[in-house]
Amino acid sequence: MPSDVFPVSQSVLDADVLAAELTRRYELSGEVRCLLLSRGMNDIYRVEHANGPHALKVARTGKSSDDEFAYEQAYVRHLGERGIAVPAPVPLANGDLFFSVNAPEGKRQVVMMGWLEGTPFTHTVDEENAHRLGAFLADIHLAALDFKTGHRKAVASETKLPERLPYLTTMFEGRGGDQAFLKRAGDAALSFMTSLDRTEVPVGACHGDLQCANAMELADGGLAVFDFSDCGTDPFAKDISAFYWRNDFEGRPEAINQAFVDGYDSRKPLSQAEKDAQPMFRLMRHLLITSSMALFINRIGPVPGFDENIDYYLDMIRRYAADAGVN
Amino acid sequence: MVFPVIHSTLDPNALCDEIARRYTLPQPVRCRLMSRANNDFYEVSAGGSRYALRVTKANFRPDGEYLFEQAYVAHLHARGCHVPAPVPGADGSLLFSVEAPEGQRSVTVMQWLAGVPFTENLTSSDAHDMGAALARLHLAGEGFSCAEPRLISTMKSLKERLPDLLKMLTEHPDDCAFYEATTHRLDEVYEKIDAGDVPQGPVHGDYQFANVLRLDSGEIGMLDFDTCGIGYLAEDILTFIWRSDMEIQDEAVNRSFLDGYESVRPLNKAETRLLPIFRLTRDLIMSVSYAMLINRVGPVLGFDGDFGPFTDLARRHAAAAGLD
Numbered sequence: 001m002p003s004d005v006f007p008v009s010q011s012v013l014d015a016d017v018l019a020a021e022l023t024r025r026y027e028l029s030g031e032v033r034c035l036l037l038s039r040g041m042n043d044i045y046r047v048e049h050a051n052g053p054h055a056l057k058v059a060r061t062g063k064s065s066d067d068e069f070a071y072e073q074a075y076v077r078h079l080g081e082r083g084i085a086v087p088a089p090v091p092l093a094n095g096d097l098f099f100s101v102n103a104p105e106g107k108r109q110v111v112m113m114g115w116l117e118g119t120p121f122t123h124t125v126d127e128e129n130a131h132r133l134g135a136f137l138a139d140i141h142l143a144a145l146d147f148k149t150g151h152r153k154a155v156a157s158e159t160k161l162p163e164r165l166p167y168l169t170t171m172f173e174g175r176g177g178d179q180a181f182l183k184r185a186g187d188a189a190l191s192f193m194t195s196l197d198r199t200e201v202p203v204g205a206c207h208g209d210l211q212c213a214n215a216m217e218l219a220d221g222g223l224a225v226f227d228f229s230d231c232g233t234d235p236f237a238k239d240i241s242a243f244y245w246r247n248d249f250e251g252r253p254e255a256i257n258q259a260f261v262d263g264y265d266s267r268k269p270l271s272q273a274e275k276d277a278q279p280m281f282r283l284m285r286h287l288l289i290t291s292s293m294a295l296f297i298n299r300i301g302p303v304p305g306f307d308e309n310i311d312y313y314l315d316m317i318r319r320y321a322a323d324a325g326v327n
Numbered sequence: 328m329v330f331p332v333i334h335s336t337l338d339p340n341a342l343c344d345e346i347a348r349r350y351t352l353p354q355p356v357r358c359r360l361m362s363r364a365n366n367d368f369y370e371v372s373a374g375g376s377r378y379a380l381r382v383t384k385a386n387f388r389p390d391g392e393y394l395f396e397q398a399y400v401a402h403l404h405a406r407g408c409h410v411p412a413p414v415p416g417a418d419g420s421l422l423f424s425v426e427a428p429e430g431q432r433s434v435t436v437m438q439w440l441a442g443v444p445f446t447e448n449l450t451s452s453d454a455h456d457m458g459a460a461l462a463r464l465h466l467a468g469e470g471f472s473c474a475e476p477r478l479i480s481t482m483k484s485l486k487e488r489l490p491d492l493l494k495m496l497t498e499h500p501d502d503c504a505f506y507e508a509t510t511h512r513l514d515e516v517y518e519k520i521d522a523g524d525v526p527q528g529p530v531h532g533d534y535q536f537a538n539v540l541r542l543d544s545g546e547i548g549m550l551d552f553d554t555c556g557i558g559y560l561a562e563d564i565l566t567f568i569w570r571s572d573m574e575i576q577d578e579a580v581n582r583s584f585l586d587g588y589e590s591v592r593p594l595n596k597a598e599t600r601l602l603p604i605f606r607l608t609r610d611l612i613m614s615v616s617y618a619m620l621i622n623r624v625g626p627v628l629g630f631d632g633d634f635g636p637f638t639d640l641a642r643r644h645a646a647a648a649g650l651d
Contacts (some may be wrong), residue, residue: 104428
């Protein structure tokens, strides 16, 4: 990029040029159109063509290395082969599962995927559907038990939290007590994660963000899961905490969380150690999500209700820190 | 090769450095992204004061049009309207440009308006206040002149952008035919408007509830003059009605808005007669503009991809205007 071009943190690719690139790389025939569906941490398009539609993800610069992105695609493909409804990556004409483009802000990976026809699974407000979604997460974990790949990707909360927490504490400038509490909570969550006995709390490939907004009910009544951007190796039992966070954020009752855990437990029973770890996993999730929002706010713009209501998030962190024995 | 892009988000840290260099603001200067759409908005804090900063979309208007906008807003501010007046840079200029990857973008630092934007929950009383404020804005615009007048031609924009809408609706040939025929009929009506009967002047261009604030003082503030220009004053009323039709759906609110407007600036007979036409034109211009920009900003909140309600509304208003 010429040096007189102003530095940018994110961009939106030209949809027409993208369509031409897909035509070339996937050897698509006929008219190809890319329609921007959402512009967030990643950009998502619907690709319309003779054998479509397909979904297309253009990943955020710096989110994953190529090796990590390859892990994600291998994991999604594996789940698809094991009967989990996922947006499986479509191979390029050369057999690769993704390609990269040089955007002004840096390299971005691009993957074309199967299109899931269904409705977002946003009705987990009742216990029955929460139970169903919990059982589905357990099925995803069971399907991943024999997943093997030469690529590496970890959920890496232990690495991300120390990087991102300072962005959150900065938002509490002039509130030393809150800043000290956040540091204490972060230290406690990190200490817990590093001392975790991985034999008692088993590790495997996890989705990383399974909550109702990333699940879908298909026309046949089955469930599908998408958005594997945060997937990676992690304790299976920690993967439950994404659901807690969303449910807590929406202000739904604890019985919904319990129904989700019960659903999970009914398919893949949790050990006592996995159950005991839940309060600290929940605290870790709250800390990481809130810190991540603080970090990314200048890239994607405010999350509705976030920076103007930061105390709502802090209250949640305090509540679940107390549950985990951190005050 | 750098992949072509149609929109970018400027790096806030680089933007801070640029602002600190170009403006005599107290240090430290901080920029925080507030919203990312066709234009991007940042909150700038400098030495305890707040400002708003707008980075326009690229390749959309010539510099002269942005200069018109800032001169108009500065004029309104001088006339007592509550608008985000541009803050001059150290060299006295009201805006500057940066070369983004997708093209040149105009940057303006503006005064911060402390208040709360209206939502679809606004009351009839709010609507009345907002109508009156728009009329005062129109009256305050009298006497404004600019070396490079920015003329609004709604029909020209409509005809230029119509192909984008038709392309989006290829699976709905009946709707395409409706939009084509209605645009043609509107064009004929606009051709016959007697400019002597229908007052023109500087207008806001996008006066909808999301661009209007209830200020902390209780008064009405107005934002986002991106589509301002010289146009029919009465046409400027219909953006409020359009948004209201979409989200409030209460004719009493629309009526109250008009009453508020006319309490300050009564409409003449020709303007009143044209309101149904202007209402229909606003429906169409918003739809074609949406189709033109959709791949730049992504879907609009509350719009789930079904264009049917927009078309139904336009058909209803076409019938009311006698153009069905």
